[in-house]
Amino acid sequence: MKRVILIAVVVALAAVPVATAVAPTDGGTPAAVPAPNEAVSTTTATGSDSGSAGDDAPANYTRLYVDARDSYLDLKPGESATFTVVVENGEDEAVDVNPHLFTSPTDRSPLESSWVEIDGPDSIDAGEEVEYEVSVAVPEDAEIARYSGMIAFTDETVATAPNRPPRPVHAAHTSVNVWKEPTVKIRSETYINTQVEAGDSVTKQIVIENTGDEAVPLSPERAEQRGHCYGTHCPEQVDQSWIDIDAPSQIAPGETATVTVTISPDADADRGRYDSSIDLGLTDPNRRDDNGYWQKINLNFVVWEQPEEPYEVEFTTTERTDTVTLTLTPQNYRAAENADDPSFDVTFVSPDGERIDAERVQVTERGSVNLGAQRQQGATEDGAYATRSERTEFVYELDSPDAGEWTAEIMPDNTIGFGYELTNNESDDAASDE
Numbered sequence: 295m296k297r298v299i300l301i302a303v304v305v306a307l308a309a310v311p312v313a314t315a316v317a318p319t320d321g322g323t324p325a326a327v328p329a330p331n332e333a334v335s336t337t338t339a340t341g342s343d344s345g346s347a348g349d350d351a352p353a354n355y356t357r358l359y360v361d362a363r364d365s366y367l368d369l370k371p372g373e374s375a376t377f378t379v380v381v382e383n384g385e386d387e388a389v390d391v392n393p394h395l396f397t398s399p400t401d402r403s404p405l406e407s408s409w410v411e412i413d414g415p416d417s418i419d420a421g422e423e424v425e426y427e428v429s430v431a432v433p434e435d436a437e438i439a440r441y442s443g444m445i446a447f448t449d450e451t452v453a454t455a456p457n458r459p460p461r462p463v464h465a466a467h468t469s470v471n472v473w474k475e476p477t478v479k480i481r482s483e484t485y486i487n488t489q490v491e492a493g494d495s496v497t498k499q500i501v502i503e504n505t506g507d508e509a510v511p512l513s514p515e516r517a518e519q520r521g522h523c524y525g526t527h528c529p530e531q532v533d534q535s536w537i538d539i540d541a542p543s544q545i546a547p548g549e550t551a552t553v554t555v556t557i558s559p560d561a562d563a564d565r566g567r568y569d570s571s572i573d574l575g576l577t578d579p580n581r582r583d584d585n586g587y588w589q590k591i592n593l594n595f596v597v598w599e600q601p602e603e604p605y606e607v608e609f610t611t612t613e614r615t616d617t618v619t620l621t622l623t624p625q626n627y628r629a630a631e632n633a634d635d636p637s638f639d640v641t642f643v644s645p646d647g648e649r650i651d652a653e654r655v656q657v658t659e660r661g662s663v664n665l666g667a668q669r670q671q672g673a674t675e676d677g678a679y680a681t682r683s684e685r686t687e688f689v690y691e692l693d694s695p696d697a698g699e700w701t702a703e704i705m706p707d708n709t710i711g712f713g714y715e716l717t718n719n720e721s722d723d724a725a726s727d728e
Contacts, residue, residue: 355450355463357384358391358418362445362466367430369470374431379445379466381426383418389448390417393426396446396462405443405470409433412445432472438582442469474580477506480589481550489596489626489710493561500553500591504545506579513575514539514553529569530597533560537593539572559597569594598710604641604703609716611695616721618642618692620652620702623685624709636709640690645698652702656689 359382367375383389393412397404414426428445446462453460481501490496504510516534541553553574572591581588611618624636640652661684692700706712 356389356448358382358389358447358464359384360447360464360466362468365428365445365466365468367468367470369430369432369472370474371432371436371472372434374429376427376429377468379426379428380423381414381418381447381464382423383420386420388417388419391447391464392416392449393445393447396444396465397442398459398461400459401442403439403441405430405441405468409470410443410445428468430468430470432470436472438472438474438580440469440471440582442467444468476578476588477504477580478510478545478576478578478589479503479505480574480591484588484590485592485594486555487594488557489598490557490559492559492563492565492597492599495556495558496595497554497556498593500555500574501550502545502553502574502576503550504547507547508579509547510545511575511577512541512544512551512553514541515573515575529567529594530564532568532570533563536560536563537570541574555591555593557593557595563597565597565599567594567596596710600707601705604639604705607702607704607714607716609700609702609718611697611700611718612720613697614720615695615697615718616693617719618695618700619655619717619719620690620692620704621715621717622688622690622704623713624688624706625685625711625713626709634708636686636712637707638688638690638712639705639707641703642692642695643701643703644696645700646696650692652690652692654688655691656687658687658689660685660687 361380361382362377363380364377365379367377369375381391393414393416395405395407395410395412397407409430409432411429411431412426413429415424418424426445426447444462444465444467446465448462448464450463451460452463479502481503482499486498486500488496488498502512516537516539536557536559538556538558539553540556542551545551555572570593572593573586574589574591576589578588609618620640622638622640626636640654642650642652644650663679665678702714702716704712704714
């Protein structure tokens with residue numbers, strides 16, 4: 295039977311709390327401030343004035359416990375939704391309440407009172423738990439923004455910090471994110487990964503669609519280095535002269551536009567990984583002005599050099615060796631568009647120096663298909679079959695080699711790396727003679 299010897303080597307929101315409590319309002323020492331929507335517990339009702347920090351009197355708030363459920367909403371103009379606020383009376387007697395919307399002058403976009411309706415009783419019996427239904431209706435002409443406020447149930451307030459306006463003691467936080475369907479969409483991948491040989495170039499295209507009713511300006515900025523990195527595994531610094539961006543100045547309504555990015559490293563460019571990003575300079579009328587991450591393109595590429603001399607690997611044969619097979623697997627980081635197929639020139643050098651051009655006897659295509667893989671963002675050809683881990687294997691064979699020390703010379707072409715596997719196949723007769 296055959297005995298096989300293998301040699302394998304590779305070359306190359308924070309969580310949102312549920313009620314609010316703050317410092318005392320009756321002149322006592324400021325109490326610890328619980329997180330928003332946390333239950334508040336004291337003995338009697340107080341007024342709305344905040345106490346001084348120097349008074350040692352205990353906090354004295356009405357014991358109402360407030361718990362909001364699903365109070366953070368995402369709505370388009372013209373839409374409405376409801377959420378529930380549960381209020382429990384921890385007092386020994388009924389407590390009159392005044393459910394209302396509270397907004398602070400420090401809120402960037404305060405929730406409009408005309409949008410909010412609160413349905414529930416004006417009094418809560420001792421020990422009773424009451425649900426209030428809060429309805430929010432966003433008008434058709436509402437601006438895109440995140441609106442915030444609090445559903446308060448008493449007029450008791452407290453100053454949460456020096457020089458800050460007081461806030462309600464018994465209240466639940468709420469916010470409404472008003473949004474519209476984007477009209478400007480990037481149809482290609484927003485993460486570009488590719489490779490390019492030093493002195494050569496590679497081109498990538500970014501397709502953008504404007505489904506809106508007005509033209510959209512387009513002004514891509516040159517790639518910039520992303521972040522800061524220190525150490526031996528950091529990417530190289532991108533030379534801005536390597537990056538060329540060609541794009542129209544605007545995208546007409548109902549049209550698409552193509553941004554062409556060409557990467558051309560110098561012939562003497564250092565090999566290695568380079569990370570950059572491109573800001574497309576787009577403005578979508580249906581996105582907030584402070585939301586620009588969607589138009590940033592991550593650009594990552596590897597610069598490699600074609601070697602002048604072949605890679606050498608030594609192996610030993612014996613009198614029992616029948617054949618030697620060499621399996622080569624190209625390992626591209628990400629093949630460039632329209633790149634030539636990878637190939638190899640292989641030469642076997644015998645113990646006495648004879649050079650034998652290796653014969654390629656087999657080419658194997660391998661891959662895997664995942665029917666449940668998540669669709670890639672911007673992918674234009676990602677159908678029912680998500681293909682992953684595609685690779686090609688080239689097999690070379692050396693028949694009846696003389697016993698001794700051999701060398702395999704491997705010259706790669708159009709690949710930035712490869713794996714190899716040498717298999718020493720022994721004949722059945724030789725193995726049985728042992």
